[in-house]
Amino acid sequence: MTSVVSGDGDVAGAAAAVGERSDAVLAWTRELLEPALRATVATLPPRIRQVGAFHHGWVDERGEPVSGTPGKLVRPALVLGCAVAAGGDPAAAVAVPAAVAVELVHNASLIHDDIVDGDATRRGRPAVWSAFGTPKAILAGDALFILAVRAATRLPAPMVEPAVVRLTDTIQILIDGEQADLDFESRTTLTTAECLAMAAGKTGALLECACALGAQAAGADGAGVRAYGRFGAHLGLAFQLADDLLGLWGDPALTGKPTGSDVRARKKTLPVVAALNSGTPAAAELTVLYENTGAPLDTATSERVLDLVEQAGGRAWAQARAFRELQRALHYLHVARPLPGAEKDLTAIAELVVCRGH
Amino acid sequence: MTSVVSGDGDVAGAAAAVGERSDAVLAWTRELLEPALRATVATLPPRIRQVGAFHHGWVDERGEPVSGTPGKLVRPALVLGCAVAAGGDPAAAVAVPAAVAVELVHNASLIHDDIVDGDATRRGRPAVWSAFGTPKAILAGDALFILAVRAATRLPAPMVEPAVVRLTDTIQILIDGEQADLDFESRTTLTTAECLAMAAGKTGALLECACALGAQAAGADGAGVRAYGRFGAHLGLAFQLADDLLGLWGDPALTGKPTGSDVRARKKTLPVVAALNSGTPAAAELTVLYENTGAPLDTATSERVLDLVEQAGGRAWAQARAFRELQRALHYLHVARPLPGAEKDLTAIAELVVCRGH
Numbered sequence: 001m002t003s004v005v006s007g008d009g010d011v012a013g014a015a016a017a018v019g020e021r022s023d024a025v026l027a028w029t030r031e032l033l034e035p036a037l038r039a040t041v042a043t044l045p046p047r048i049r050q051v052g053a054f055h056h057g058w059v060d061e062r063g064e065p066v067s068g069t070p071g072k073l074v075r076p077a078l079v080l081g082c083a084v085a086a087g088g089d090p091a092a093a094v095a096v097p098a099a100v101a102v103e104l105v106h107n108a109s110l111i112h113d114d115i116v117d118g119d120a121t122r123r124g125r126p127a128v129w130s131a132f133g134t135p136k137a138i139l140a141g142d143a144l145f146i147l148a149v150r151a152a153t154r155l156p157a158p159m160v161e162p163a164v165v166r167l168t169d170t171i172q173i174l175i176d177g178e179q180a181d182l183d184f185e186s187r188t189t190l191t192t193a194e195c196l197a198m199a200a201g202k203t204g205a206l207l208e209c210a211c212a213l214g215a216q217a218a219g220a221d222g223a224g225v226r227a228y229g230r231f232g233a234h235l236g237l238a239f240q241l242a243d244d245l246l247g248l249w250g251d252p253a254l255t256g257k258p259t260g261s262d263v264r265a266r267k268k269t270l271p272v273v274a275a276l277n278s279g280t281p282a283a284a285e286l287t288v289l290y291e292n293t294g295a296p297l298d299t300a301t302s303e304r305v306l307d308l309v310e311q312a313g314g315r316a317w318a319q320a321r322a323f324r325e326l327q328r329a330l331h332y333l334h335v336a337r338p339l340p341g342a343e344k345d346l347t348a349i350a351e352l353v354v355c356r357g358h
Numbered sequence: 359m360t361s362v363v364s365g366d367g368d369v370a371g372a373a374a375a376v377g378e379r380s381d382a383v384l385a386w387t388r389e390l391l392e393p394a395l396r397a398t399v400a401t402l403p404p405r406i407r408q409v410g411a412f413h414h415g416w417v418d419e420r421g422e423p424v425s426g427t428p429g430k431l432v433r434p435a436l437v438l439g440c441a442v443a444a445g446g447d448p449a450a451a452v453a454v455p456a457a458v459a460v461e462l463v464h465n466a467s468l469i470h471d472d473i474v475d476g477d478a479t480r481r482g483r484p485a486v487w488s489a490f491g492t493p494k495a496i497l498a499g500d501a502l503f504i505l506a507v508r509a510a511t512r513l514p515a516p517m518v519e520p521a522v523v524r525l526t527d528t529i530q531i532l533i534d535g536e537q538a539d540l541d542f543e544s545r546t547t548l549t550t551a552e553c554l555a556m557a558a559g560k561t562g563a564l565l566e567c568a569c570a571l572g573a574q575a576a577g578a579d580g581a582g583v584r585a586y587g588r589f590g591a592h593l594g595l596a597f598q599l600a601d602d603l604l605g606l607w608g609d610p611a612l613t614g615k616p617t618g619s620d621v622r623a624r625k626k627t628l629p630v631v632a633a634l635n636s637g638t639p640a641a642a643e644l645t646v647l648y649e650n651t652g653a654p655l656d657t658a659t660s661e662r663v664l665d666l667v668e669q670a671g672g673r674a675w676a677q678a679r680a681f682r683e684l685q686r687a688l689h690y691l692h693v694a695r696p697l698p699g700a701e702k703d704l705t706a707i708a709e710l711v712v713c714r715g716h
Contacts, residue, residue, distance in 0.1 A: 045534030047541065112500060116493040135474040135540055138496060142470060142503060143533045149507050150526040153519060161511060161518045168508040175501045176403030182493055183405065 021348035029077040029099075036096050037076075037103060040151050044143055051132055051140040052147075055107055057123065061131045071123065074353055075102045078207060078235075079214035081346045082228045085338030088218025095217035097154040101167055102210045104151060108144035109174055109206075111137055116182060119261070145171065155217060163213060170209040177201025184268055188291065192317075195273045196237065203243075204236030211235075215336070227336035231329050231346075238325035238354045241318045244269035248306060249315070263305050264296040270321075272305075275314030282311035326354045379706035387435040387457075394454050395434075395461060398509050402501055409490055409498040410505075413465055415481065419489045429481065432711055433460045436565060436593075437572035439704045440586045443696030446576025453575035455512040459525055460568045462509060466502035467532055467564075469495055474540060477619070503529065513575060521571060528567040535559025542626055546649065550675075553631045554595065561601075562594030569593075573694070585694035589687050589704075596683035596712045599676045602627035606664060607673070621663050622654040628679075630663075633672030640669035684712045 041052045053059045060066050076099035083095035092099075113119070114127035115137055121127060129137035148171075152163040180198040184190055211232030215225050247262035247269055262269055268276075268290070276283055276290065286308040289301065297305065309315060329350055333343060399410045411417045418424050434457035441453035450457075471477070472485035473495055479485060487495035506529075510521040538556040542548055569590030573583050605620035605627055620627055626634075626648070634641055634648065644666040647659065655663065667673060687708055691701060 045530055045537070047534055047537040048530075112496050116496055134492075136537065138470050138474055138499075139533050139537050139540075141496075142500070143530060145500060145503060146507075146526050146529045146533070149504075149522065150530075153523050153526070157519065160522070161515065164507065164518070164522055165511050168504050168511070171504045172403055172406075172501060172508075175497050175504070176405055179403070179405040179494065179497050182497075 018348045018351050021345060022352035025077055025081060025345045025349055026073060026352075029073050029080055032080060032092060032096060033073060033076045033099050033103070036100050040100050040104070040147060043150075044147060048140050048143045051128060051136060052107075052144060054131065055111055055122075055128050055140070055144075057125070061126070071103075071106070073103065074239075074349065075106055075206065075210045076100070077349050078102075078210040078232060078346070079217075081342060081349060082211045082214030082231075082338075083218040085333075085336070085342035085346060086215040086218035086220040086224060086228065087339060088214075092214075092218075094156065095214045097151050098163060098213040098217050099210075101148045101151040101163070102206060102213065104144050104148035105167065105171055105174070105206060108141045108148060109171075109178070111141035111144065113178060115141075116178065121261075159217060162216065166209055166213060166216075170205050173201045173205040177203070177205065187268075190268055190273050190276070192270065192274050192277060195268070195270050199237055199240035199270065200233065203240040204233045207236035207239065208233035220336075224336055227332050230332035231336060231350075234325045234329035234332065235350050235353065238322045238329060238350075241270055241322035241325065242354045244271055245315065245318050245322070248272075248309065260299070260302045260306075263302040264298075266290050266293070266297065271309050271314035271318040273314075274317040275309040275312035278312040278314065278317075280312045282308040286312060322354050326350060376706045376709050379703065380710035383435055383439060383703045383707055384431060384710075387431050387438055390438060390450060390454060391431060391434045391457050391461070394458050398458050398462070398505060401508075402505060406498050406501045409486060409494060410502060412489065413469055413480075413486050413498070413502075415483070419484070429461075429464070431461065432597075432707065433464055433564060433568045434458070435707050436460075436568040436590060436704070437575075439700060439707060440569045440572030440589075440696075441576040443691075443694070443700035443704060444573040444576035444578040444582060444586065445697060446572075450572075450576075452514065453572045455509050456521060456571040456575050457568075459506045459509040459521070460564060460571065462502050462506035463525065463529055463532070463564060466499045466506060467529075467536070469499035469502065471536060473499075474536065479619075517575060520574065524567055524571060524574075528563050531559045531563040535561070535563065545626075548626055548631050548634070550628065550632050550635060553626070553628050557595055557598035557628065558591065561598040562591045565594035565597065566591035578694075582694055585690050588690035589694060589708075592683045592687035592690065593708050593711065596680045596687060596708075599628055599680035599683065600712045602629055603673065603676050603680070606630075606667065618657070618660045618664075621660040624648050624651070624655065629667050629672035629676040631672075632675040633667040633670035636670040636672065636675075638670045640666040644670060680712050684708060 037056070038058070041056060042049065044052050050059060050063045053063070054061060058065065079095050079099035079102055080092040083092045084090060088094055110122060111128045114122055115129045115134055119127055120130040128140060132140070149164060149167060152167050153160050155163050177198050177200070181202055184195070184198065208229045209232070212225050212229035215228035220228065247267070248271060275286055286305065289297070289305060330347060333346055333350070338346065395414070396416070399414060400407065402410050408417060408421045412419060416423065437453050437457035437460055438450040441450045442448060446452055468480060469486045472480055473487045473492055477485055478488040486498060490498070507522060507525060510525050511518050513521050535556050535558070539560055542553070542556065566587045567590070570583050570587035573586035578586065605625070606629060630648070633644055644663065647655070647663060688705060691704055696704065
């Protein structure tokens, strides 16, 4: 078995079938990952455990179990998918601790980012700081970061040191990307290159780590691990571009965030920065709206901003760039010589993350 | 050479000589540790590095070098002292990555605790959040926690996995202790047992980890590592009791914190909780003052609180308990069968941390 979904593989290429395939991969990931993730979060100290369970969508603010809305588990799907692709145990059990680690890093960073960005909503529910207060959210984020590293120590012994090194170095790059994002808020001019470098840190690094760790757990050689890593890194850029597009034109029901919150807060996301740098008349008007750093933009002005970003070519640029990064990602996936069924699964996941609702 | 200070050892016991001996051990620690600590902090991403250097007292808010007021390096001194005591290389070089890791955990937790507690001053300078804002302080604390784990991967290969496991498990206990401290603020009744358990987590766990890692790096067996760990754990409790006493009656020039800040904020530190539970008339008056959770206490009321804690026996209890924990610590140090000179050095450090200025 070389595929994580059952089926004969003749369906790839058709959009609906890609959707089915990615759904199947994500369902398989959830089945394999969630027991391990729950067991790992259960090792948190009692006072922190409930906050961790809340953030993962398993309980409400009072600790009562809910049928929640956890994340899509894209990162664990990449860890496990790359492990299968690199010839690992079809159950990918060997890579599960790495998948848990990567998902925990992601969730830790979300808890802290929501404080840093002042975002009160996450996945359609209150952000942790909003539900439990900032002090508890700081401590819970710390605990999840550390729990991620601890999870990696449950990999087979020879992998522990390289995995901890890769994971901790990745977290530093991720933090640096977050800091860059924060610094950019007070900058009046920004290039798309600067923003892409920031996105590579903020989003690309953890996807690179996910794919590399999965392949490494399955015994891939250095060249293979690097190729899977490049797949993840480019996919991460495509993902961030898609996410920024969703932040502007996405359906709040899908994003879990209030409509237009990125615009109202004048976030300099990639489509906006591309528009600001376009040299068009729309860019000039947009620049004025973004230079005024007073109150959040009202609804009418927010709608004007969306029109201007589109007129200035920011939307088209971001879509084209996302597609290019996706093509680059799939090139490196091919270079890695994955087992055929797993390549289709990973391609379906890659297309899913780039093509959500826009 | 079995001692980290030169000298013939006939000086132990005399208070002034203990001070000289601990000064010498701390100076030796600084010489061995600081280059490694600076080199490790220098590996942080550029945007975070300056904040890390500021917190360590090496640069000011603008990044200009200063002859700073860094911490005393008690924890690294324990790591290196226990390594020497357990028969490690006299230069204790093998344990330096562990000493760096433990100091970084301490500093990471201080950065986040100052946000959590709203403390604007640290070591007589602005706290990181006060100098750079809360978002940057959250990210810098994250980066230092992760850097601590990364530092531990630089230990000799067979030690990496156990060290990362011990360090990450310790950080969870420390975070749980911080969370307990936070939860206690809103509790109307607290027992000294609850507060001692909290202090064991908040302070004892990292000192236990420091001593155990140092001994382990030097090749101590399981029983030895456990005994050094117990030495650190009891010393940590003694340290916290001493710290709480300093917070009430200490010289601000020594503590680096404004006079009476713990009292004004009605912090339920160990001497206060002992006083509140004393069943004395002073306890009744103190209870009323602590139940009112309005504005911070004014200077006159703060002075009254100090008198009441003293009258209720809180000060005497904390001093006696600190002394008892110190004796227990020294018992376990003896059980560990350290090399004689190193035992004197560790005893001097232990007495230093418990007997500072009260």
